[in-house]
Amino acid sequence: MNKKKNEAIAYEKIKRAIMLKRLVPGQRVTEDWVSNELEMSRTPIRAAFTKLENEGLIELVPHRGAFVCSPSDKELEDVFNLRIVLESYAAESAIHQMTDEHFKELDELLKEEVKAYEDKDYEEFLRINSHIHAYPAKVAGNKFLLQEVERLNQWADCYLILRDNFYTTPMDQVLSVPEHREVVKALKKRDAAAAKKAIESHMLSTLNDLAERTSIFN
Amino acid sequence: MNKKKNEAIAYEKIKRAIMLKRLVPGQRVTEDWVSNELEMSRTPIRAAFTKLENEGLIELVPHRGAFVCSPSDKELEDVFNLRIVLESYAAESAIHQMTDEHFKELDELLKEEVKAYEDKDYEEFLRINSHIHAYPAKVAGNKFLLQEVERLNQWADCYLILRDNFYTTPMDQVLSVPEHREVVKALKKRDAAAAKKAIESHMLSTLNDLAERTSIFN
């Protein structure tokens, strides 16, 4: 059995807290405080902070503490544009290496996504969403590409707002699902251009949705 | 005056040692050893190691030490392909925002690149090369894009082999310079397609050069 390091535990717990909005953008977090909360010394907390800063989730201000990142509209847009570029490239690279086995797995993921929604399991929903988005990069086999796709994906997850009415939205208005299906359809047809188009429009639709929900005057 | 943290000093010194091949791919490096060499405690060394691992320059093996990354041919190829994608996108994004001032700066960088070569200042040459490559991403103003471009650029720098005969190669056979000029020319003409093509061919030419020089049977 491989016992997990405290550093890794701290990293995951903090990240989860940000994703679930228990730590909100702009909030200040000190090493001491987290150290007390998680009942471990500051050493592993510091290591976790460093990693989270590298991923753009917190900002480290010397002698002040860590602050949960509070991205501007432009930054959100920048990230989504970059995701379009990278995930499109991933799809293009992977499209001729995908086997029936891969498509079966993708179909399975799509089903699981619906199930997670029906079960109102938000964390699971996000996890599966990540898997779907990273799938082409995984098949492409470029680990640098995969790493960056996953990093941006995770970053975006932290700013997807968990609305009160998220699960009361009728299934057919949850755009994610049909949009993902569209991408998979294009991949199955080995139509790289269509896949890229589907990825772009899905990404823009998510960004748009996000922008609307984030806006104060809405 | 802003005194630099030991952690930052350690990070830079280790990175430089890798770039200058004082630490070679596959070499084992322990926290204790670096701690003695740099005459500081293990704490800042550990932090530096974490950062270097995140950037893909070393691999951390629990209870064994850190190992300077020893990339496969495929990994080199993957990185250069990704660089093509990202730097092309950067050029496309920046091309209509570039002012005469920007072009003047770029021309200046090209001149400095030649000068560094003539002065046989390899480190300066690499530094300027990095600036040139990152320039469009900087103008584009997408900090996520810039960060990744710089990271991959730096990663590649660590595997550019400093040949004995590097500075004896006649200037007109150092492909970098004319290829960079080609990219700038396309940017000046606001010809995104040409810029992308020039970036791609420059990147492939660098990769090719690298592959030839790295090959054992050559």
Added chain:
DNA sequence: TGTTTAAAGATTGTATACAATTTCTATATA
């Protein structure tokens, strides 16, 4: 009232001791 300044407090930055884990080495055994 607003501004400067000094001291107190808070927080990170670093060193170091020790614990946990793994690797290495030498010995015993077949």
Added chain:
DNA sequence: TATATAGAAATTGTATACAATCTTTAAACA
């Protein structure tokens, strides 16, 4: 000779004390 094994050694992982630095507070002053 090859393999298993136990103990020693090496190395990272963690806790903690203290140093350095920055922020806050409050008092003094104009």
